[in-house]
Amino acid sequence: MIAIALTVNGKPVAAEVEPRRLLVDFLRDELGLTGTHIGCDTSQCGACVVHMDGVSVKSCSLLAVQADGSQVTTIEGLASDGDLHPMQAAFREHHGLQCGFCTPGMVMSAIDLAARVPEPSPADVREWLSGNFCRCTGYHNIVQAVMAGARAMSTDG
Amino acid sequence: MHPFDYIQPGSVAEAVGLMRDTADARFLAGGMTLIPVMKQRLAAPSLLIDLARLAELRAISAKGGTLTIGALARHAAVAESPVVQARIPALASLAAGIGDAQVRNRGTIGGSLANNDPVADYPAAMLALGARIRTDRRCIDADAFFTGMFATALEPDEMIIQVEVPVPEAAAYQKFEQPASHYAVAGVMVAKAADGVRVAVTGAGSGVFRMPAMEAALADDFTPAAITGIAVPADGLNADLHASAEYRAHLVTVLAGRAVAAAMGRS
Known part of the structure; x- marks a missing residue:
């Protein structure tokens, strides 16, 4: 040990x-x-x-x-005092999940992207999330959520 | 995983000493290959010698015409390094295309080279750029370093310290990747330097290899047209569910041409 x-x-x-x-x-x-x-x-x-x-x-x-x-x-x-992290809030707002199993990994990965690329393009998001699988195949809304979450993170400073 | 012992040595000398004195020990760098392989019980080392504390081996620097990258530099660090981007942009973009983001956040150049996976990206870069691999005891030319499938010239207790990469006049890497793993079905790195052109191929064979016929043609005429007629023999190339040997042979010529075009765009 x-x-x-x-x-x-x-x-x-x-x-x-x-x-x-x-x-x-x-x-x-x-x-x-x-x-x-x-x-x-x-x-x-x-x-x-x-x-x-x-x-x-x-x-x-x-x-x-x-x-x-x-x-x-x-x-x-991620959440503080009951307030969702901007990326979590964006996933809820944009319905970036179906069954939700992949969501924690998607959110954690997306925050790392947003920290490097404040305004990622859809292509940036899809490329970055190539290591995150959604078997519901809900990628379209996930991409929308990540872009919105990244914008919200940069706005929040 | 089978049980094992674990230690984080504080110096290269200590790490190499542990490796020399312990049967079935392995160095652990990023662990992006070793840990999954251990989970499958395809490897069961008695001791993991984690190099995480050797922070000095993460440095990236340039002096004169040589770019030096520490063995423990992570793929993400190479991809995002202004030093690498300014001198060998092809190497930065190659690193940005390895695996996925989380692999790039952990995997290291030294680990990739020591593993010498026949479908890995970095071996093609080191071979085409004519890099030197400096270890704890000597300096090995890339031409002598890669000796076959998962095989290198490293002695069992030898450790990579850094790679020293001559800055080329122009270079580019093109790969046709397996979409799930991002490994190269075939990948070609082309580098043009004062002393000639080098073309290195990964993914297609049992290990990285050069294409002398393409190199000679490109030395006379550094254009894609110079090599479109150079067919690659399919004999001995990899064949699996992703691609036949004949398809890989075809890809090598296509990718080499694209790499030359890309290198011309950058030069």
Whole structure:
């Protein structure tokens, strides 16, 4: 077992983990943060995307020990005082989800895009989301939501 | 995953020493290949030597006509680096097309080169640009580095420190990608330098390879027309559910022509 200490959604977390413990399992099973989903478990579908030190990563392809000392943000960490994050609000406004399974990963990935490209084009969004699968195939509204969310994020400063 | 031990060494010397002294140890860089492979139990190292603390190996710099990229530079960092974009824009755009955004946020150039996946992008760039791969103990020319499918000239305990890339007069990379994985069904990097033209192909064969006939033709006439008539033998090329060997052979000539056109546009 290896001792790790990290910050998850702004709160300090300390734990002892097996080296083979995946970050996604640590978040879900030990911290109860089940908003981060396991879809394919082969690093293709993007349902498990979280932020580590401000950039999006697939938590099914990272070990919990690799997150030692880092700042992790999950979908549960986005809203503040009951107010949805602008990207979450945009997904609701534009109906950027059907079953919702892929949505946490979509939102976390989209926020990383918006941080790099404040006004992404539809092509930018589709290219960026190539690592996030929606098996309801609701991509059209997802793209609209990401563009609106990115605009809202840049407006909010 | 099978159980394993894990350590984050604080220096290159410590990392190499651990590798030398431990049976079945593996270096862990971005982990975008190694961890999925371990999850499938296709690899079961006894020890993972995580290089995450070797922050000095993430640096990207340029001096004279050489671009130097640390082994642990992530694909996203190479893609977004103003230093790379200014000197070898083709390399920045190649990095921007590797995998998906999350892979680019973790995967490293050193990890990609050490893995030498026959469908990876970076090996084609290093071979076409005539890069030198500097390790903890020596410097290896790209021509001698890639030795076959998932095989390199690296010794078992040898670690890549950085790559040193001569800045070309013009270069471009074109790939026909498998849409789900973004791996190259075939990819061609063309680089024109003072001492000649180099053409390197990935995805099509068992490992990255050069096209001497195209290089000779392009040295005389750096235009797409110079190589449209140069057919690539299908013998020995990859054939799978994505493409037949004959199709890949066809793609190499088409992509090489497009790469030359793109390189001309940039020069």
